[in-house]
Amino acid sequence: MAREIPFFKPDITSVEREAIDEVLSLEGEDKIEALERAFVDKTGAAYAVSTNSGTSALHLAMCAMDLKRGDKIICSVNSFPSVPEVVRHFDAEPIFVDIDSEDFNIDLDAFEKVLEANYSKKLKGAIVNHVGGQPTDLARLYAIAEKYNIKIVEDASDAMGGTYEGKPIGATGADITCFSFSPHMKHSVANAGMLLCDDDTLHDRATLLRNHAIQSDGWDKYGNLEYMYDVVDIGCKYDVSVIDAAYALAQYSRxxxxxxxxxxxxxxxxxxxxxxxxxxxxxxxxxxxxxxxxxxxxxxxxxxxxxxxxxxxxxxxxxxxxxxxxxxxxxxxxxxxxxxxxxxxxxxxxxxxxxxxxxxxxxxxxxxxxxxxxxxxx
Missing domain, CATH: 3.90.1150.10 (Aspartate Aminotransferase, domain 1)
Incomplete structure (x- = not known):
């Protein structure tokens, strides 16, 4: 009988087990805050907003950008379905671009041509993924984005912990960068995502909309909502669970x-x-x-x-x-x-x-x- 080599197998050590045990015992630091702080410390990004999945992070990015019906977002045709999906949820339009034949990332020559052909007030930005863990030519990408005044959202699901010219992915110049802790697993052991940005407005809006757009004096350490609260927009339920955050933090530490x-x-x-x-x-x-x-x-x-x-x-x-x-x-x-x-x-x-x-x-x-x-x- 042949050996079985799975396509992917999670690596679970005592670090993950101890972190989860700490959560179950209701002890230790706030794992969600610790996870967000770890991303800020490692990447140098100004803000980190944790989510319950990488797809949620991408959708929250579109929410933070205030995407509307009829708006347009450019993306590589070689992306996971979550990329155009989060655009269509707003009844906005994804515009597909062909890929570079060597690294399988978006073809920046084709990207610029598509920008020229579709440039208008409705063209809000682009979601650019880093296939397999190799980033696209970000210096050129950012220069094109600046020329056309569009926002860049990086789907860095494959690039967590990666770098571009030695600088951490997540703080290289994108408006928003999104990560997933289980980019290629249907049934993940735990699930979490992360949204990074440097802009106060994007951060504040993503944080607000992440949990039903509720404004309140806060939650206690067990997650109980304080007595008085208000709802100021249409939000989502994208906050990560503490157990998922503990697992993700342990993974991220390694x-x-x-x-x-x-x-x-x-x-x-x-x-x-x-x-x-x-x-x-x-x-x-x-x-x-x-x-x-x-x-x-x-x-x-x-x-x-x-x-x-x-x-x-x-x-x-x-x-x-x-x-x-x-x-x-x-x-x-x-x-x-x-x-x-x-x-x-x-x-x-x-x-x-x-x-x-x-x-x-x-x-x-x-x-x-x-x-x-x-x-x-x-």
Missing amino acids: IDQMIARRQEIAAIYDKELEGVKHVTLPVKKRDHIYQLYIIRIDRNRDGFARALKEKGVHTGLHYIPLHLMSYYKQKYGLRVNDFQQALQTYQQVLSLPIYHNMSDDEVEYVCQAVKEVAAAHI
């Missing part, structure tokens, strides 16, 4: 260690899989934390993935382009060939397992499986 290990694994993959027939390795253009290790298979990607699964190696696909999704295809009359780079990339990419608690033996097993499948691949 983020540098996790990144270092993923980079070690990526280096092994780079060495062992270099020159393997049918396989093209990731292109590293900037700081890369390898939240994903995305390879290309030159033909019959699905057959390659099935053969790996037969050997117990589970893989992922990042991403199916949004213009191929039934809702967006029908809503906006999009055609299969509208985004050539994204289409070709989608037909070839495959994400290999890469997570902090993979052993060297498991990594070597994945490498051997890829080599065996490649040798027999048609």
